[in-house]
Amino acid sequence: MQRQLPKTVILGCLMAALAHVARAGPEQFIVVNLSGGVRAAPFERVSTGFRVAPECKVRVGIAAIFPYLNQPRVRTIEELRRFLGLSERFDVPVVVQLDGEIWWKSLPKSRKDLFIGLKVGWESSIGVNAWYYPNGNALLDQPPSRDPQYGLKASDPPARGVARIGYAAVKTAGIRCKGTITEADLAEVAHRHLEDLARYAAGLGVPGGHLFTHAAGWKENERLYQAAVNRFRCPGWSFYRHAEQATNHSFHSPDRATFCPRRVS
Numbered sequence: 001m002q003r004q005l006p007k008t009v010i011l012g013c014l015m016a017a018l019a020h021v022a023r024a025g026p027e028q029f030i031v032v033n034l035s036g037g038v039r040a041a042p043f044e045r046v047s048t049g050f051r052v053a054p055e056c057k058v059r060v061g062i063a064a065i066f067p068y069l070n071q072p073r074v075r076t077i078e079e080l081r082r083f084l085g086l087s088e089r090f091d092v093p094v095v096v097q098l099d100g101e102i103w104w105k106s107l108p109k110s111r112k113d114l115f116i117g118l119k120v121g122w123e124s125s126i127g128v129n130a131w132y133y134p135n136g137n138a139l140l141d142q143p144p145s146r147d148p149q150y151g152l153k154a155s156d157p158p159a160r161g162v163a164r165i166g167y168a169a170v171k172t173a174g175i176r177c178k179g180t181i182t183e184a185d186l187a188e189v190a191h192r193h194l195e196d197l198a199r200y201a202a203g204l205g206v207p208g209g210h211l212f213t214h215a216a217g218w219k220e221n222e223r224l225y226q227a228a229v230n231r232f233r234c235p236g237w238s239f240y241r242h243a244e245q246a247t248n249h250s251f252h253s254p255d256r257a258t259f260c261p262r263r264v265s
Helices: 007-021 040-049 073-090 101-106 109-114 167-172 183-203 223-228 240-248
Strands: 028-033 058-066 094-098 118-120 211-213 251-253 256-259
Touching: 040 058, 040 073, 058 073, 073 094, 118 183, 167 183, 183 211, 183 223
Parallel strands: 028 058, 058 094, 118 211
Antiparallel strands: 251 256
């Protein structure tokens, strides 16, 4: 079972960060790591030692690590609230790092299996968990009673019964710059996204056997299934109606080895 901090704590982190971003002032930050606990003194030193004019594009901030699995939840919440409070009090921007690695490294070898893994991605896809009605902007100023009464046809990619989206992602990725995007194009964008996350996590030291991607599929043999497969991770999927076929599929593309999944999420 995953341990989660209350949503109010996560929202607090986001609000503190957005409060600084919303000023549209700094374009770069120089961040120093906090050590020795959450105290006012480092914030005061940064606040007084690095005073900047409102138009300055560079600011100095403070980062702190919160080992949420290596200490009681109450302590993590208290420290996080104090940290964010000091950010507001001294007007110092902050970076919050929630760290579970310390907990795992401190476990004896006989209990290392308590950490199943780190999952990157969450049904990563384009046009499924977020989608858009044709001429959707025209609906903005109309009463809700005039909203379309149909929804997504998930089993019919790439448009899935609504507006075809993903053009910016496909062009930015260099996959296609003209014409009509295809199911394969969108699947390749999701694959690159998950591979990038997995590569970064692997580079930080997460072992391949503990690193999982998470893609999905809404029809048999959907190209999107391939997005979860890369050389850094254990692939994972939401299969829905096709879960019983998981071990019967082989996913193949020219730049990836054939893979028959044995792990299903």
